[in-house]
Each structure stands twice: as C-alpha cells, then as structure tokens.
Amino acid sequence: MLTSDSSYSTxxxxxxxxxxxxxxxxxxxxxxxxxxxxxxxFHEMGLSGPVPRMFLGNAIELFNxxxxxxxxxxxxxxxxxxxYGYFIGHTPIICISDPDILQEIFVTKFSHFHSRRPLPLxxxxxxxxxxxxxxxxxxxxxxxxxTFSPNKLKEMREIIDQCVTNLIEKLDEQKPEVExxxxxLLQRTSMDILLNCAFGINPAKHEKLSIPFFQRCLQVFEFSxxxxxxxxxxxxxxxxxxxxxxxxxxxxxxxxxLHDHVPxxxxxxxxxxxxxxxxxxxxxxxQRRLYGNKRIDLLQSMIExxxxxxxxxxQTSTSPKARLNQDxxxxxxxxxxxxxxxxxxxxxxxxxxxxxxxxxxxxxLLDEIERVYGDYDQIIKLEYLDWFIQETLRFFPxxxxxxxxQCNKECYIGQLKIERGTNITVDMYSLHYDDQLxxxxxxxxxxxxxFREKRxxxxxxxxxxxxxxxIGMRFAMLEIKxxxxxxxxxxxxxxxxxxxxxxxxxxxxVIAPTNGIWxxxxxxxx
Numbered sequence: 001m002l003t004s005d006s007s008y009s010t011x012x013x014x015x016x017x018x019x020x021x022x023x024x025x026x027x028x029x030x031x032x033x034x035x036x037x038x039x040x041x042f043h044e045m046g047l048s049g050p051v052p053r054m055f056l057g058n059a060i061e062l063f064n065x066x067x068x069x070x071x072x073x074x075x076x077x078x079x080x081x082x083x084y085g086y087f088i089g090h091t092p093i094i095c096i097s098d099p100d101i102l103q104e105i106f107v108t109k110f111s112h113f114h115s116r117r118p119l120p121l122x123x124x125x126x127x128x129x130x131x132x133x134x135x136x137x138x139x140x141x142x143x144x145x146x147t148f149s150p151n152k153l154k155e156m157r158e159i160i161d162q163c164v165t166n167l168i169e170k171l172d173e174q175k176p177e178v179e180x181x182x183x184x185l186l187q188r189t190s191m192d193i194l195l196n197c198a199f200g201i202n203p204a205k206h207e208k209l210s211i212p213f214f215q216r217c218l219q220v221f222e223f224s225x226x227x228x229x230x231x232x233x234x235x236x237x238x239x240x241x242x243x244x245x246x247x248x249x250x251x252x253x254x255x256x257x258l259h260d261h262v263p264x265x266x267x268x269x270x271x272x273x274x275x276x277x278x279x280x281x282x283x284x285x286x287q288r289r290l291y292g293n294k295r296i297d298l299l300q301s302m303i304e305x306x307x308x309x310x311x312x313x314x315q316t317s318t319s320p321k322a323r324l325n326q327d328x329x330x331x332x333x334x335x336x337x338x339x340x341x342x343x344x345x346x347x348x349x350x351x352x353x354x355x356x357x358x359x360x361x362x363x364x365l366l367d368e369i370e371r372v373y374g375d376y377d378q379i380i381k382l383e384y385l386d387w388f389i390q391e392t393l394r395f396f397p398x399x400x401x402x403x404x405x406q407c408n409k410e411c412y413i414g415q416l417k418i419e420r421g422t423n424i425t426v427d428m429y430s431l432h433y434d435d436q437l438x439x440x441x442x443x444x445x446x447x448x449x450x451f452r453e454k455r456x457x458x459x460x461x462x463x464x465x466x467x468x469x470x471i472g473m474r475f476a477m478l479e480i481k482x483x484x485x486x487x488x489x490x491x492x493x494x495x496x497x498x499x500x501x502x503x504x505x506x507x508x509x510v511i512a513p514t515n516g517i518w519x520x521x522x523x524x525x526x
Contacts (some may be wrong), residue, residue, distance in 0.1 A: 016325055034485065041092050042085030044065040045416065049084040049095075056236060057087025060114040061517070068507035070083055070400045074429040083416070093423045097430040099437065104413050105405055105424055106458060106466035113405040114468060117423045120234035121227070121248050143324055145334060147301040148474050156197045156298075157376060158478055163192045164486045166204075173490065174521060179496030181516035183349055188214060190345035194337055199206075206418065213280070215342050219273035220509070226251075227272075248272075268490035285326070298475075299333060331347055340472055343398050344479050346512045348470055350396040350488070353503065355493040356519045358446055359387065362493060369485050379485055380478065387448035389480060393462040395446055399510045400428035403464045428461055494520040496514050 032054070032375040039052050065072035074094055076084060096102055101119035101227040105113045112139055146152065169187040174180055191214045203210035227248070234244045252272035256279065259271045267305045288299060302324070324332070326394040355362045365388050372378035379385075407422040418424075433443040435457040441447045470476070487493075506514040 007096065010142075013230075025351045035090050037086065038090045038092065041095075045085070047083065047094070047416075048080045049086050050080070052087040052090075057089050057091070059088050059232075059235065062086070062088065068511060069503065070397070070429050070511060071402075073425075073427040074433075077427045077430040083426075087236065089239055091423065092237070093425050094418075095247040095425050095427050097307070097434070098428040099431065099456040101413055102426065102431075102461075102465070103456075104460040105466070108415070109411055110466050110468070112409045113407055113409045113420075113424065115406040116402075116468075117338060117404045117406045117425075119232045121245055122486045123205075128507055130147055130298075140324060140328060140332070141468070141471070143303065144471055147298055148471060150474070152301055153474055153478050156478070159297075159484065160197045160482050161195055163196060164448045165481045167483070168486060168490055171487070171521060172523075176522065177520055177522050179498060181518050183345075183513065184354055186348045186352070187218070189483065190341050191217060192347070193344070194341050196297070197475075198298045198333065198337060198340075200344050201284075202297070204403060209265065211465075213277070215272040217338065219279070220338060220342075221407065233354065250410070277331065277338070278334055282330050283335065284326040285330060285333065300335070302333065305446050336472055339399075339402075339470075340476060342510050342512070344476050346510050347389075347400050347476070347480055348483055349513055349517045350398075350491060351392050351480070352487075352519060353447060353499070353513070353517045354388075354392050354395070355488070356495045356517075361446065361448060362488070368490055369488060373485070373489055380481055382481075384448060385481060385484070387451040388399050389477070389484075390451045391446060394432045394443075394460055396505075397432060397462055397511060399462075399490050400508075401507075403428065403461050426461060431459060434459070438440075458468065492522040492524060494522055496520045 013250040018480050034198060037053060039054075039057075050061060054058065062072050063068050063077070076086065076095065077097050083094065083096050083101060085094050087093065096105070097375055122506055143473045164353050167185060171182075192203045192210070195210055195213060230248050231245045234241050234424055252275035254484055255269050256271045256275050258269050285299065285303075310354055340473060355365075368382055368384045369379070372382065405424040407418045407420055407424065410420050411418055431437070435443060436455055437443075438450055441450055463476075496518050502515040502518055504514050505511050
C-alpha cells in the first residue's frame with residue numbers, strides 16, 4: 001500500500017511540473033504580446049517617439065543620458081517634435097512642449113487633467129493625495145488656500161528676515177576674497193525658514209530637533225541603492241507596485257524601530273529619511289493639536305483652517321469631508337516641508353551663481369534694491385527683481401518632472417485622442433529655451449529684460465500652471481526675494497577660480513548643482 005501511494009505521488013509530481021512550466025510559458029507569451037500591443041500605442045495614435053526596448057521601454061536612454069533625464073527629453077523633442085511619446089517600462093507617457101496644447105491641458109480642459117502622476121514607491125495616502133478626484137482636490141485646495149494668503153505671509157516676514165540675518169552673520173565669518181562653497185549655508189537657511197514658518201521651531205533654541213530634520217531632508221535627495229532598485233522595479237513592473245511599496249514601507253518601519261529601540265544597530269542600519277520625517281511631522285502635529293500655539297505659523301494656520309472648515313460643516317450639516325483629516329494634513333505638511341526646502345535652497349544657489357557670473361545685471365539689480373531698501377511693500381513689487389528671478393528659473397528649471405498631469409477623463413486635444421489614465425509630462429527645457437517664445441534675444445543668453453514683454457502664459461512653468469499650480473509659490477517667492485535683497489545689500493558677489501570650472505548639475509528629485517556654488521564675497525562699504 002505504501003509503495004502504491006509513493007508511486008501515485010511521483011506520478012502527480014511528474015504531471016504537475018510540465019503543467020507549471022507550460023502555464024508559466026503561456027503567461028510569459030501573453031505578457032509579451034500585451035507589451036507589444038502597449039508599445040504600439042503611440043503608432044496607433046499617430047505620434048512618433050524613440051523606439052522602446054522590451055520590458056524597459058526607453059528607461060535606459062532616459063536615465064543614462066550624458067547630462068540628465070530632462071536634457072534627454074529635449075534631445076527627443078529636437079528629433080520627434082513638440083508632441084511625442086516614450087515609455088518608462090511599459091508605462092506610456094506623452095511629452096509636450098507646445099504651449100498651446102499645454103494651455104488646453106493645464107487650463108482649458110483642466111477638469112480632464114486635474115490629477116498628477118503618482119511618484120514611484122508612494123504609499124497609498126500620498127498617492128491618493130496627488131491623484132485625487134476633482135471634488136477631493138478642490139476641497140483640499142480650498143481649505144489650504146487661506147494659509148498662503150498675502151496677509152498670512154506678511155506675518156511671516158519678520159521670521160524670514162531673522163533667518164536671513166543668521167545667514168548674513170555666517171557669511172560675515174567668511175574671509176574676504178577667499179573662495180568658498182555657499183550651498184550648505186543656503187540649504188541650512190532654507191531649512192531654518194521652513195522650521196520656523198511651518199512648525200514654529202526656532203533652530204537656535206531647538207538644535208537637537210532642527211539638525212536631524214536638516215540631515216534627513218538632505219538624505220531624501222541622496223542616492224540609496226536599495227530605494228533605487230525598488231524604484232526601478234516600480235517603474236518597469238507597475239502591476240506589482242503594491243509589492244514594491246509594501247517591501248519599502250515595512251522595511252522602513254523596521255529600520256526606524258531598530259534605530260530607536262536598539263541603539264547598537266545604529267552603526268549598521270540607518271532609518272529611511274522619508275519615514276523618519278513623516279513620523280516626526282506627525283508627532284509635531286499631534287502635539288500642536290493637544291497644546292496649541294500662540295505663534296502664527298503655517299501649521300497653525302492649516303490646523304485653524306481645518307478646524308474652521310469642520311465648524312462650518314457642523315453648522316451647515318454638510319459632509320465631514322469639508323475638512324482635512326489627520327492623514328491629509330500630515331501629507332500636505334510633509335510635501336510642503338520637503339518640496340519647499342529643496343526648491344528654495346536650489347533656486348537661491350542658482351541666483352548666487354548668476355550674480356557671480358553676471359556683474360552688470362548684479363549692479364542693475366542692486367541699484368533697484370537700494371532705492372527702496374527697508375520698505376517691505378516696495379521690495380516685493382520690484383520689477384527688475386521679479387524679472388531676475390524669473391529669468392534664473394527659466395535658465396535653470398528646478399523640478400521639471402514634477403510638472404505633469406494624468407488624464408482623468410477621455411478627451412480630444414486637437415485631433416489627438418487622450419485616453420483615461422494617460423500620463424502627460426512637460427519638456428521644460430525645450431519650452432524655456434524656445435526662440436519663438438523667448439526671442440528676439442537668444443534664450444541662451446541671460447537677459448532678465450525679456451520678461452518686460454508679455455509672453456505666452458504657458459511658456460514659463462517652474463511652478464506649474466492652471467488651478468493646480470504650486471500652492472506654496474507665493475511663500476517661496478517671498479523667501480527668495482527677502483534673502484536675495486539682504487545678501488545683495490550687504491555683499492558684492494564675485495566669481496572665483498572654481499565658479500565655472502566646478503559648476504555642474506545632476507537631476508534626481510530636482511536639478512541641482514552637484515559640486516556646489518563657489519564664490520567670493522566683498523563687503524559693501526554701506
């Protein structure tokens with residue numbers, strides 16, 4: 001009997017093995033045919049573009065470009081025109097640098113394109129926030145909007161001024177005429193402004209908390225082999241995204257727990273910076289809700305706006321969705337912290353580089369500033385200062401890949417049929433360096449006066465466009481202007497031996513200088 005059972009089991013196993021092999025082969029063949037159909041999508045739409053490779057699409061060319069991915073898009077635009085398609089893995093993406101088409105997508109037909117494309121490895125709450133439906137997006141925007149009103153931002157001016165004064169004190173410590181890298185000072189100042197204005201945390205008094213925040217924000221934008229592998233898996237095989245997100249999420253949670261509870265492990269395991277930041281931002285929000293804060297800051301304004309919406313909701317018997325829940329508040333604050341820190345610091349770095357390498361424009365800007373220095377209301381309205389910042393952001397787009405959209409409802413853009421779920425990205429380099437949009441002076445020349453003339457509304461997109469543009473744009477511009485005015489009032493920015501030779505950029509989340517910004521400073525006699 002035992003022998004008979006053993007023979008039966010052997011026979012079953014012999015049958016199962018070929019069945020499994022055939023099933024796997026059939027699935028693989030089906031998957032390959034599915035990919036071929038997807039890769040034929042743009043041909044059927046009448047769009048040209050680079051030829052995709054099986055499984056990888058155009059990812060290798062995009063991420064191995066000799067400059068950076070945004071420059072690769074500009075190369076493809078030169079070859080295939082202002083509207084073409086490419087693939088990351090087998091995710092089709094339409095790339096556009098035609099301002100008229102962008103006007104339709106970002107403004108005219110915004111109701112069809114109100115979602116942003118989720119980033120790889122985003123957890124459900126953050127993914128839901130970016131890809132929210134029209135009603136959800138409007139609800140959150142209406143609650144958040146008062147936080148960034150002109151009156152609220154005016155209340156932040158003294159806080160920003162104090163943080164910039166601290167920067168000036170550190171710059172005063174630099175030896176005259178000695179070249180140095182100003183990047184780290186600008187990054188720390190940007191973080192100090194955000195911690196003060198967003199959370200009411202004074203880094204001078206809370207150094208034990210502010211320094212880790214600064215270090216973790218730096219780490220978010222640094223290379224991580226483990227995260228890069230999972231990101232590539234998420235991009236190339238999005239069908240299994242829940243697996244990659246789950247691996248990343250629980251690995252990060254375990255690392256955070258070991259870091260906090262097993263001090264010996266700190267030598268071998270560091271926490272994921274995103275997880276660390278989310279956890280500590282959540283703790284700050286909980287503390288603020290419990291104990292409140294008399295000081296006006298952005299977090300308090302958000303909480304008050306949320307509570308006010310909740311009160312209005314209860315008074316009018318409307319849906320409780322008229323307020324932000326805890327997760328929505330957390331992720332909005334987190335995105336503001338992370339995005340605001342890096343983009344402001346990088347913009348200031350580019351502005352300092354331009355000042356060092358364009359002495360005539362620096363003198364012109366200084367003349368305008370000195371005429372109204374000390375008058376806050378006049379400073380923020382300075383014409384040439386606006387042009388100077390706009391031209392710098394045209395010259396050096398900070399975060400092109402963040403300016404994207406996802407189609408929520410099938411529609412036509414001209415003769416082009418856009419299906420639901422189609423991803424749209426902007427080739428910002430081709431847009432910002434277009435002779436027809438920014439002539440007659442060559443776009444390759446830094447020329448702030450080009451913004452004296454009215455340009456196409458969708459020709460300049462560093463903050464996005466339309467109803468869902470960057471909500472923190474006013475805050476960012478205020479921070480940048482106040483810092484630039486104080487720096488230029490006190491110092492003449494001069495180039496050094498390494499200013500041009502070491503200047504290079506790299507693109508991850510943002511396009512930022514990789515070797516720092518090397519300058520000399522000369523104290524003005526005033």
